[in-house]
Amino acid sequence: MQSQRMLEHNLFDLRGKNYWALYEKCLHHLLDGQKLEDMNANKLHDLYKTLKKIFFYAPQRAQLIPKLEELTFRALAIRKLDKKPISDLYKSYLFVRNFEGARKLRLEYPDLYLPQVPKVNTKKRQKRDLLKLIDKGSLLTQKSFSFKDSGLVIMIGSPFCQPSKKFVTWLLKHDELKSVFINNSYWLMPQNGNLYIEKVAKENQALDGVEYLYIYDQADWPEIKYWGTPSFYFYTKGQLVGSIQGFDEFNFEAKFKSMLSKIDLI
Secondary structure (H helix, E strand, O other): HHHHHHHHHHHHOOOOOHHHHHHOOOOHHOOOOOHHHEEEEEEHHHHHHHHHHHHHHHHOOHHHHHHHHHHHHHHHHHHOOOHHHHHEEEEEEEEOOOOHHHHHHHHOOOOOOOOOEEEOOOOOOOOEEEEEHHHHHOOEEEEEEOOOOOEEEEEEOOOOOOOHHHHHHHHOOHHHHHHHHHHOOOEEEEOOOOOHHHHHHHHHHOOOOOOOEEEOOOOOOOOOOOOOOOOOEEEEEEEEEEEEEOOOOOOOOHHHHHHHOOOOOO
């Protein structure tokens, strides 16, 4: 199982590099205004689908936003009834945390169901910054992150992930581990194009000590190669010591305690 996971991690990394190479070598020159004007609807749509896939895998997502915008609106001008590219562009804005772009797009297309973006309170970006929901989900505020001198656990999870929810249920039954874990951990959701504001706010309010935070940019966490949920990364003085992927109620406790012991939390 471990070797299979390592293989999956390598494939994930290679996809990002290979898709970016595809963009630079084959697509970049096609995405200037004149060449796009000469394309028919089918060619534009095929190019759009390819660029959308590159956006999903390649780490340089912010650089692709202007190209996605131009391609989306050109495709929309030809296929006036197909508004799906607008929804995809909206998610792309959220993915790269371009909240202003998402808000403007939502105002421009009130007939589409585009989830509301809360007010956002941000400042100058620092590495590993996080986003925290406050005021029952009406405000997203920037939260700085720093490693402790002692042990720290980063949990990658989601209130939509059943194994993550099973882990929370398990943890709340183990008072000693609950106290140690909650006081020495950050609960982070993988970066994606959906914020699920209402669900996350509700989950954070319902569970004592559980607070899911949004990652500003996964590139800030280069040592984390696997973003599946749930996964657990164990640090001491800012150095990654080890990890656990997944939650298996029958075999988890021994591994969990062993890793907590390695970073001197128990």
